[in-house]
Amino acid sequence: MGQQQLLLLIVTMIIIGIATITAINTLESSQVQANHESIKQKMIEAANYAQSYHRKSDMFGGGNGSFVSITLEELNLTADHTLGQFSISDESAESFTLTAIPAAGDEIDIVATIYKDDIQITDVPKE
Known part of the structure; x- marks a missing residue:
């Protein structure tokens, strides 16, 4: 009877260990997803x-129909944010690109192309 109880104890410990590892992995992926959604x-x-x-005139601190001189400050962002790192590129009169390198997870960058009346957000896999 002692061997059977010992075997049951070992099997129980293995099941608890597997359940704990699964829970930790689930929490980690949940945190990464929450970070990406916040970005x-x-x-x-x-x-x-x-x-x-x-839309604002340059007299009032706007772009006067252009995104050419837009900065992160105008977007109420900083380059090093708690969610990740943000940067602006490809500024033109009609659009610009806002890129985020997330603080959590390192598989993707999040890229938004912002137009005067639209936004397109895509996940770009890292190479």
Whole structure:
């Protein structure tokens, strides 16, 4: 009877170990997904600021119908944010690109192309 109880104890410990590892992995992937969703929400807010900047006259600190001189400050962002690193590129009169390197997870970058009346957000796999 002692061997059977010992075997049951070992099997129970193995099952508990597997369940614990599964729970930790689930929490980690959940944290990464939450970080990516927060970045996308931040990009939507930034698009709102950008579109307002595009419409404003340069006399009032706007772009006067252009995104050429837009900065992260106008988008209410910093380059090193708690969610990740943000940068602006490809500024033109009609659009610009906002790129985020997430703080959590290292498989993708999140790229938003912001237009005067639209935003397109895509996940770009890292090479």
